[in-house]
Amino acid sequence: xxxxxxxxxxxxxxxxxxxxxxxxxxxxxxxxxxxxxxxxxxxxxxxxxxxxxxxxxxxxxxxxxxxxxxxxxxxxxxxxxxxxxxxxxxxxxxxxxxxxxxxxxxxxxxxxxxxxxxxxxxxxxxxxxxxxxxxxxxxxxxxxxxxxxxxxxxxxxxxxxxxxxxxxxxxxxxxxxxxxxxxxxxxxxxxxxxxxxxxxxxxxxxxxxxxxxxxxxxxxxxxxxxxxxxxxxxxxxx
Amino acid sequence: xxxxxxxxxxxxxxxxxxxxxxxxxxxxxxxxxxxxxxxxxxxxxxxxxxxxxxxxxxxxxxxxxxxxxxxxxxxxxxxxxxxxxxxxxxxxxxxxxxxxxxxxxxxxxxxxxxxxxxxxxxxxxxxxxxxxxxxxxxxxxxxxxxxxxxxxxxxxxxxxxxxxxxxxxxxxxxxxxxxxxxxxxxxxxxxxxxxxxxxxxxxxxxxxxxxxxxxxxxxxxxxxxxxxxxxxxxxxxx
DNA sequence: ATGGTCAGCCTTACGTCGTAAGGTTTGTCC
DNA sequence: GGACAAACCTTACGACGTAAGGCTGACCAT
Numbered sequence: 001x002x003x004x005x006x007x008x009x010x011x012x013x014x015x016x017x018x019x020x021x022x023x024x025x026x027x028x029x030x031x032x033x034x035x036x037x038x039x040x041x042x043x044x045x046x047x048x049x050x051x052x053x054x055x056x057x058x059x060x061x062x063x064x065x066x067x068x069x070x071x072x073x074x075x076x077x078x079x080x081x082x083x084x085x086x087x088x089x090x091x092x093x094x095x096x097x098x099x100x101x102x103x104x105x106x107x108x109x110x111x112x113x114x115x116x117x118x119x120x121x122x123x124x125x126x127x128x129x130x131x132x133x134x135x136x137x138x139x140x141x142x143x144x145x146x147x148x149x150x151x152x153x154x155x156x157x158x159x160x161x162x163x164x165x166x167x168x169x170x171x172x173x174x175x176x177x178x179x180x181x182x183x184x185x186x187x188x189x190x191x192x193x194x195x196x197x198x199x200x201x202x203x204x205x206x207x208x209x210x211x212x213x214x215x216x217x218x219x220x221x222x223x224x225x226x227x228x229x230x231x232x233x234x235x236x237x238x
Numbered sequence: 239x240x241x242x243x244x245x246x247x248x249x250x251x252x253x254x255x256x257x258x259x260x261x262x263x264x265x266x267x268x269x270x271x272x273x274x275x276x277x278x279x280x281x282x283x284x285x286x287x288x289x290x291x292x293x294x295x296x297x298x299x300x301x302x303x304x305x306x307x308x309x310x311x312x313x314x315x316x317x318x319x320x321x322x323x324x325x326x327x328x329x330x331x332x333x334x335x336x337x338x339x340x341x342x343x344x345x346x347x348x349x350x351x352x353x354x355x356x357x358x359x360x361x362x363x364x365x366x367x368x369x370x371x372x373x374x375x376x377x378x379x380x381x382x383x384x385x386x387x388x389x390x391x392x393x394x395x396x397x398x399x400x401x402x403x404x405x406x407x408x409x410x411x412x413x414x415x416x417x418x419x420x421x422x423x424x425x426x427x428x429x430x431x432x433x434x435x436x437x438x439x440x441x442x443x444x445x446x447x448x449x450x451x452x453x454x455x456x457x458x459x460x461x462x463x464x465x466x467x468x469x470x471x472x473x474x475x476x
Numbered sequence: 477a478t479g480g481t482c483a484g485c486c487t488t489a490c491g492t493c494g495t496a497a498g499g500t501t502t503g504t505c506c
Numbered sequence: 507g508g509a510c511a512a513a514c515c516t517t518a519c520g521a522c523g524t525a526a527g528g529c530t531g532a533c534c535a536t
Binding site: 477478479480481482483484485486487488489490491492493494495496497498499500501502503504505506 | 507508509510511512513514515516517518519520521522523524525526527528529530531532533534535536
């Protein structure tokens with residue numbers, strides 16, 4: 001057998017219609033468009049006009065592809081966070097401003113890639129590029145005078161927030177599928193019986209939502225509210 | 239068909255009826271032991287001494303099985319929360335105590351079933367049994383005098399926390415696999431260069447952890463810290 | 477007892493997945 | 507021109523979820 005070729009690196013890229021970067025870009029686009037579950041080695045290869053096994057020359061396998069996607073997202077977050085912090089100007093002397101900007105940057109990237117939180121959380125261990133993101137936030141807090149103990153807790157709080165805020169918690173109408181107003185009304189009535197408070201809350205909050213650009217459940221303002229809640233509490237504890 | 243020869247015509251008295259409950263119990267046990275990914279229709283059936291397709295007489299399919307698992311977990315949480323609130327005594331007049339008890343109960347069940355947060359988050363829409371859990375927390379806040387607006391935001395904050403706090407954020411040693419102290423030391427040194435603050439934090443927090451029953455990164459106290467941070471902030475906003 | 481009904485379980489088969497193993501093309505350099 | 511390796515393809519295997527249909531045995535009215 002000719003197992004001679006042991007995939008030694010080196011050499012030179014003679015002609016690269018296909019590269020790791022191109023594969024990852026296509027994979028991210030597919031995940032954005034159809035969800036992460038739709039990203040299959042075969043489908044991905046087909047999208048690139050190639051056979052499935054060809055991907056293995058640029059990636060170590062499906063796991064490596066997912067790692068690459070995490071790396072991508074982490075990079076996007078790092079970039080977004082860097083520009084956001086840069087735009088702070090003189091305000092960056094307060095760690096709260098820095099942390100807030102970084103977390104909101106992470107959030108904005110997560111919104112672009114809704115599959116990202118679940119992917120990161122599903123990895124067997126925390127991916128190395130994600131550690132770099134934590135490091136930046138951590139550094140801002142320590143340099144700002146926080147104790148390591150407090151900063152540690154903040155990492156947990158903020159991390160779980162960014163990773164857990166993916167779902168749009170309440171969208172029963174969209175979830176059930178509002179095909180007919182008749183059926184929707186019936187479901188609402190049924191819901192009112194077992195979930196009186198929830199129903200009332202939906203009614204109340206829906207009425208309050210006049211901004212046409214946002215749904216009744218504005219994830220962004222909810223997110224910022226929680227973020228400020230945490231930052232206030234952390235600052236008080238510092 | 240020649241299946242005649244394999245099945246003994248003699249009596250086989252031992253055939254437990256195999257109900258939906260039995261299937262779900264086995265599935266939950268398997269998920270607890272080997273992770274949710276290990277729960278396969280075939281493996282699950284084998285565990286029950288049955289063929290895969292037989293499960294379809296008690297469940298509508300894999301999705302239905304997952305729904306059943308969510309239902310299970312939600313039921314466990316509801317039970318744990320009910321007893322926790324019952325144990326509050328006169329303290330249950332303060333919504334903060336009630337909410338705190340319910341969230342901690344949810345957390346304790348999530349710890350028993352580490353696959354649960356990911357499963358719930360991965361469902362296409364929020365499962366109905368989970369809505370019931372939210373309803374209880376929501377009711378406690380509204381009856382306690384909170385506005386629907388604040389309660390709505392609290393649902394997001396608390397929900398994302400319970401769902402996002404699953405991972406043990408920092409366990410680089412366990413993640414890398416500490417096969418040899420030599421290699422571990424080398425990795426630590428390499429980490430100190432790119433992640434100076436993180437390394438310092440780990441060192442600092444590890445030293446502070448004297449309680450032998452807990453790892454250096456005590457998820458429970460981190461969780462309660464964040465929970466109290468949120469509850470304090472919510473109470474202040476009320 | 478007898479034949480009908482039917483729930484519970486099994487068998488087979490299809491299309492999908494990730495990927496191991498090995499063959500084929502293509503471009504570059506000596 | 508020949509060698510070489512990188513890039514790509516083909517084939518195949520063992521999983522997966524599940525659609526379609528067959529077998530068995532308990533119950534029942536006749």
